[in-house]
Amino acid sequence: MPLVLNEALSNLRPSGIRRFSALAQATSGCISLTLGEPGEDTPADVCAKVREGLAAGETHYPPNNGMPALRGAISEHMGRRGVAFEPDEVVVTSGATEALFAALQAMLNPEDEVIVPMPAFLLYESIVTLCRARVVPLDTSGAGYQIEADVLAAAVTPRTKAIVITSPNNPTGCVLSAESLDAVAELAAERDFYVICDDVYDQLVYVDGYQGFAQRHPELRDRTVVVNSFSKPYAMTGWRLGWLAADAPLVAEIAKVHQYAVSSAVAFTQRAAAFALSTDVSVFRERYRTRCDLVVRALSATGLPTPEPAGAFYAFPSIEEFGLSSEEFCVRAIEEAGVALVPGSLFGGEGHVRLSYACSDEDLEEALARLGRFVGELRRG
Numbered sequence: 001m002p003l004v005l006n007e008a009l010s011n012l013r014p015s016g017i018r019r020f021s022a023l024a025q026a027t028s029g030c031i032s033l034t035l036g037e038p039g040e041d042t043p044a045d046v047c048a049k050v051r052e053g054l055a056a057g058e059t060h061y062p063p064n065n066g067m068p069a070l071r072g073a074i075s076e077h078m079g080r081r082g083v084a085f086e087p088d089e090v091v092v093t094s095g096a097t098e099a100l101f102a103a104l105q106a107m108l109n110p111e112d113e114v115i116v117p118m119p120a121f122l123l124y125e126s127i128v129t130l131c132r133a134r135v136v137p138l139d140t141s142g143a144g145y146q147i148e149a150d151v152l153a154a155a156v157t158p159r160t161k162a163i164v165i166t167s168p169n170n171p172t173g174c175v176l177s178a179e180s181l182d183a184v185a186e187l188a189a190e191r192d193f194y195v196i197c198d199d200v201y202d203q204l205v206y207v208d209g210y211q212g213f214a215q216r217h218p219e220l221r222d223r224t225v226v227v228n229s230f231s232k233p234y235a236m237t238g239w240r241l242g243w244l245a246a247d248a249p250l251v252a253e254i255a256k257v258h259q260y261a262v263s264s265a266v267a268f269t270q271r272a273a274a275f276a277l278s279t280d281v282s283v284f285r286e287r288y289r290t291r292c293d294l295v296v297r298a299l300s301a302t303g304l305p306t307p308e309p310a311g312a313f314y315a316f317p318s319i320e321e322f323g324l325s326s327e328e329f330c331v332r333a334i335e336e337a338g339v340a341l342v343p344g345s346l347f348g349g350e351g352h353v354r355l356s357y358a359c360s361d362e363d364l365e366e367a368l369a370r371l372g373r374f375v376g377e378l379r380r381g
């Protein structure tokens with residue numbers, strides 16, 4: 001008998017973002033604006049705490065859900081931002097990736113549906129597919145990347161188990177408005193589904209008055225899962241540390257998945273992560289804000305329509321006028337202009353490309369100049 005693997009895997013493709021990054025790396029002199037990761041190293045004072053952790057003998061299995069000090073620091077950090085979860089309602093995970101995996105795995109039965117406003121980070125669809133459930137894409141492109149109550153209502157079925165919302169968004173950089181959050185809240189309450197808030201960019205916001213879902217709708221805490229990460233605001237992508245928070249009965253179920261998948265996050269990095277939460281990320285944020293302005297100005301001068309990014313470190317210009325698929329545009333940009341972007345099709349946003357400005361200022365300026373020349377040549381035919 002032939003050996004058979006999990007059939008859900010046949011519907012999964014390796015990360016397209018990595019594919020384009022690899023193509024950029026293999027092209028001499030190419031500047032890559034593909035990866036969503038801070039170019040900076042983790043600040044030295046945070047790294048120093050790892051040595052402390054090792055010296056203190058934190059080399060043993062930690063509690064499954066994380067060291068009490070870190071869970072306490074996370075609970076306080078969320079509390080300062082107006083989101084109330086007790087330390088016991090927090091699980092320290094291997095990045096937001098594992099938090100999303102554990103939450104969805106805990107919720108989904110085969111054939112369940114998860115609504116994902118598009119464009120979106122592709123990870124959600126891959127996890128849902130592995131759970132043998134189904135993503136129901138919600139096109140937000142006609143509504144300035146906001147969630148409209150009637151459009152959302154039309155997507156809800158008796159099989160709807162959850163919605164995943166990302167604000168600020170990857171790949172658009174857009175922040176969900178109060179109306180969008182209210183539309184989600186109203187339907188989640190009325191039609192009984194979970195709300196998974198992927199808040200990994202919530203400290204990288206460049207507009208006033210930002211509110212996350214959990215902050216605005218504490219009355220729905222029994223069906224809300226907040227996912228967050230040390231990766232982006234603290235330049236800690238390689239540490240693979242994040243967390244999730246949810247109401248005690250729900251978190252107890254999600255924690256079972258976490259326990260059997262990874263047992264616990266690494267022990268000796270957890271005191272450093274707690275310290276990171278006490279540091280001021282405004283230096284990073286202001287740096288990204290400056291780059292964001294630069295990108296918006298350059299793309300507008302180039303004549304590429306771009307939704308105004310309000311956070312994260314992405315811009316998502318339209319390339320529809322060229323009549324190329326976003327994959328073709330990106331391959332040609334690498335080969336002909338030496339600048340690497342990510343096709344919007346990988347996020348369910350064909351007709352656009354994603355540009356990450358989490359790189360150095362020099363690279364960004366040169367890449368934008370190259371992109372401008374490339375677009376000019378395309379227009380000249």
Ligand SMILES: Cc1ncc(COP(=O)(O)O)c(C=O)c1O
Pocket residue numbers: 036094095096097098121166169170198200228229230231237241242
């Ligand atoms: C929206 C979003 N969620 C989750 C992640 C994964 O983050 P982590 O590094 O914490 O696994 C990313 C990484 O790019 C992301 O953009």
